[in-house]
Amino acid sequence: MRIDSPGLTTDLDLLRLQGSAVTDHGDHLVVRTEANPTFWWGNYVLVGGAARAGEVDRWVARFEEEFPEAHHRAVAFAQAGGDTDAWTARGWEVEGDVDLATTQVPVAGDVPDGTRLRVLTTDDDWEQAAQVGGRDTPEAQREGRLVFERRRVTAQRALVDSGRARWFGAFDDDRIVARLGIVRLGGLARYQDVVTxxxxxxxxxxxxxxxxxxxxxxxxxTVGELVIVAEDGGPAIGLYQRAGFTEVARHVGVSRAPADA
Incomplete structure (x- = not known):
């Protein structure tokens, strides 16, 4: 299946590097991450076109056929636009994403006094990265979220150990207050997990x-372009554009939380 979005293609490349299976069924892909079954966007169906109102039942059934034990539901569409109202009407959350890219080193101001930037190296660094990932989770769900975040950190560390990736943190004293990763994927390098x-x-x-x-x-x-993905309408887009990134593609995902599924 052809995908024009560099955000989606690098997503799939990253998942494959971390052990996920991607199966092509012609007009859709099935993405499966057995090592982290609660990773929504590591266990989902990716449709080649845009969302269509008359195909909601088809794609829900397809997901449930492939992931009968899953509590979540997640379907992505490689093209933006389409009709997502039918998904919203059934209680699904719709999220649009924007791919941005640049061929230049991003522009940024100086690091504030008292803050240090460095790569993540120690066990404590990575545990803090997992904690930052679960920062906004309600207390009742926090334990499960940390299980997910620690599994993801394990996969990220493996990418770093392979030499393909680096994860960077901004430290206030010894505490991580912001972090992100970047992975080299041939001619592209893809940013990951930008959190402050x-x-x-x-x-x-x-x-x-x-x-x-x-x-x-x-x-x-060999790296000629940097790729980053931001939520459509979110505040990060302006930051990336000021840094020199320009929009190159859009796509959509729909999902339902375990309690709703």
Missing amino acids: LESHRRRGLAGALVRAAGEWAFEDP
């Missing part, structure tokens, strides 16, 4: 991390 704690937002930390990761990625002469 609410207490440290609007200080330029995300921009500084994006620049540092881009500098590292371009040390490999």
Whole structure:
């Protein structure tokens, strides 16, 4: 199945590198991550076209056929637009994503005084990264979320150990207050997991991390373009555009939480 979105193609490349299986069924892909079954966007159906109102039942059934034990439901569409109202009417959450890219080192301001940027290396660094990932989870769901985050950190560390990736953190004393990763995938390098704690937002930390990761990625002469994905309408898009990224594609995902499925 052909996919034009660099965000989606690099998503799939990353998942394969981390042990996920991607099976092509012609007009859709089935993505499966057995090592992390609660990873929604590691266990989902990716449809080649846009959302269509008359195909909701088809894709729900297809997901349930492939993932009969899953509590979540997740279907992605490789093209933006289409009719997502039928999904919303059934209680599904619709999320649009924007792919942005640049062929230059991103522009960013200086790191604020008292903050250090460095790569994640120690067990404590990675545990803190997992904790940051679960920062906003309600207490009743926190234990399960941390299981998911720690599984994901294990896969990320394996990418770092392979030499393909680096994860960077912004540290206030010894505490991670922002972090992200970047993975070299041939001619493209893809950013991952850009997160800043609410207490440290609007200080330029995300921009500084994006620049540092881009500098590292371009040390490999085979890398010609950096790719990052942001939520449509979210505040991150402006940050990335100011750093030099431009929009190149859009796509859509629909999902239902375990309690709703």
